[in-house]
Amino acid sequence: MGTSRNVERRTILKAAGASAATLGLAATTGCGGGSGSGDGTVTLRYAWWGGEPRTIAIKKTIALFEKKYPKIKIKPEFTDYEAFWEKFQTQASGGNPPDVFQNAVGFLRKYDKRGVLMDLKSQADAGNLSLDDFRNGVLANGQVDGKQIGIPVGANTMALVIDLKAFKKAGVEAKFGWTWDEYFDALQTIQDKLKIAGDTGYFSIMYLYDLYLRQNGKAFFTDTDLGFTEDDLTQWWEDGYKRVRSGLVADPKKVEQVKPKSALSAGLAASEFTWDNFSIRYEGEGESDYGLAPIPTTDGKQTGQYLGSLMLSAFSGTKHPKEVAQFIDFMVHDPEVGKIMGYDRGILATTEQYDAFTPTDANNKGVKAYEEEVAKADVLGKITPHPSGADVIEAAFLRIGGEVAQGKTKPADAAKALFSEAKAAFAG
Amino acid sequence: MTSATSTPVVHSAGGRRRAGSIAWHVGALVVLAVVLYPVVWVIGASFKPSKDIIASLDLLPTKPVWANFSGLADGISGISISSFFWNSLMYAVLAVVGVVLSSSLTAYAFAKIRFAGRNLLFTLMIGTLLLPYHVLLIPQYVLFRNLELTDTLVPLVAGKFLAVEAFFVFLMVQFMRGLPRELDEAARLDGCGHFRTYWSIVLPLSRPAIITSAIFTFINAWNDFMGPLIYLNTPEKYTVSLGLMMFRDQEGISNYGSMIAMSLVALVPVIAFFMAFQRYLIDGMATSGLK
């Protein structure tokens, strides 16, 4: 208690000063994204989601770009898919999204409606960005109401991933034009012979139901609404639940507990529907060999498939629209970029890049062969609209489908719940 | 300190004491086994090949591999792992300094100064405990964005310097209330001002509460995910908790091996901080301060 009062005060002042200084210091390092500096150098924020291989590849392409455009600096921001969209939403709502960012079909209208996305047509007209040389009409994936709000970097399509060893052992074969009945018969054979389920839970995947609807002259979405009835969906989920109970579809309890691993790579089932460019994960996770197989059909011909895309979009409020356009142009057209990126975001979207890259590994070769076969079979249709809220509905479809699988919700109630949630999502 | 005479409760004959001692150790060991089993599993898992980690049931790897740890040396996505650790450390240390300073001052006012409106403010303060973190997130984000402070540590630590976390204020108030009133009243009668009473008497006596707050704050800041997720944009500024997410890949191959290895390594500073201070943690008043 004998210490001098002055000393104490000095100490506390020093502590307070130190903390203030730290705060001040941090404040001066504030964000410099989207701003220009005196010498005409422009900095663009570029954000994407994805794993380490994608990030490393993109960083290489950025270095190429900066070499060619020394006056434009790119500030990368990257994270995983879930975090990306949460972050994007907060940033965009605060008027502070990245200048350029990776985008997907399901988010286009949502952020167009909110005024976040730039119409790149004017930049194309100004000659800063070429809209030529896109393959198979994928450029349309980035168009909404006559505006070009996304520029595709790749093309992908839904596929059936199968456990090759299991299919072979059971003596069943997947072939183009096979019907749903033939597919489920094959699964039945697998179940009988190998005592594993045939599928991991097809009926909860929105994009697969979309294909089924397209095979039957409908689609999951119209411009503003759902493109099917409650009865349609009730039927779809009733059939699904029936197959869960018969063991044709894997036990949802087991599927749940191996997550985040896929039930296919965990060996619980022999097939799973997903996007073709995601198929690399099965090799990484599982012990078997996996391959891409055709989507079952209703009429023996139409799979309902179409090409989807990952895209690059730009912020409508960017201070540097010209540089943004130049950057996107480089990223989608430069052959070197195509060579570096490969099929990580789907088959390369422009002919320059597609021709520049020759796949060498089995997975990329498989993806290429698959999309070529699909194209040859002439089953690719036009993409149907994805209204604002499609992302939320996709999640709801997966969740409610899971409740049906667990026997916690009756298919009819589940369909009702989805329609009610969809209504809220469209309104949001 | 371990001599039998200082044992507060057990004062009995040798035989009963030995029996009690055995029972004590058996009880403690049972709790220990249950508590540590999952920890051992995590350590074991960090030596399993990445493929085997998900849904693996074994406690220990059949054939331990180093790859998960050695892979960390290469960093992730071109960012060195040490950068995540440095960012987390800065965040946690600033948070601790802020919380200890601001919360103890506030707590002193609540516990030891009678001022008009104290009860009302105390109720308000307790009231803030009830607010779910999420409800303040967006308005706070808008505020910091308008101040152009996003992508810095400021939004993450500002609240700590402003005693926003009522938990710690409340904890310290409860402790300071438990301090014998005669002590600070004696000081006050001796002519010490409030600041001096606070600094020389109440603060040292509250060491258990302060160290407890420091430990909790450090852990919370170190493990904080939502705050950095919302406020930090530049990957080079990411904290460990955000860095961990970069091993996930919803569209490709997730590196769960390195993820679990890094989350283990991330425990080291927390454990070190805890170990360094835990012996002060529960020291009663009788052994703290007033020396």
Next chain:
Amino acid sequence: MTLVKETPVRPAGKRSAAPAAGRRGRRRENLAGYLFMSPWIAGFLLLTAGPMIASLYYAFTSYNLFTPPQWVGLDNFTTMFQDPRWQKSVEVTLKYVVVATPLKLLLALGVALLLAQKRRGQGLYRAAFYMPSLIGASVSVGFVWRALFSDDAIVDRGQKVFGLDVGGWIGNPDYVIYALVALSIWQFGAPMVIFLAGLKQVPRELYEAAEVDGAGPLRRFWNITLPMISPVLFFNVLLESIHAFQVFGSAYVVSDTRCGPADATLVYTCYLYQKGFKEAQMGFASAMAWTLVVAVALVTAVLFWSQKKWVHYEEAAK
């Protein structure tokens, strides 16, 4: 140095002899009070009250973060009360609070009593028992919990010994909540430490005196320990209940981010988070948040009201 030990235990309503009575003294006390409080007041106004008012306003609006909020009156609340997922989240949360909180506190107190005795290795045990709390809701906890509570893992094998054949809990909507409860109990370190600190504050003389009077361990616990640690017990009950109502991280990692299966771990804040940050329904999310605030406030009020009956403070003022 011996001041502490001579502290009378119960001030029993003794009023403080405030120094320098009179108006000037009071004014000085007021000034000192507000000076000490100034960081908190600034933080409260800037980071709590302001955002609070904003979110209270949002609760009565339709607000998607992008277009300005539109006043909808009580719509959010009426929608919410009829929303089956909201009802589910209330059910899940109540179950969690009611089961997890008492069990966790009982274990924390029991272990704290064990560790309050001076024994060899005591510090080591203490540190080890705290370990789970250091890990928090990190990704590795998600991994290990999902593994421990899967089919044929240790918990399943253990329960089979007792004739329970329900399989793994993680994938089972009827059981997964208990995996969450187990996680909460496993992380009993924080309340344990607070109990320990409280136990250390109990003057030994009281025990010695009681022992001279011939009081057994149970009576000593009931008559001395419990009243003496009642402030920290109160603190723990209050904080653990509030935390349980607001639980998020552990549900998030144990369910692999989905708060499922079949919404079985859809705790209140998880639904709030999905509504607010995934679906951008900030109006609805704010209404949810304020409903939670009111519910927790009621619980807190009951606890504070009850403390007059069982909590003993050294400080007499209030």
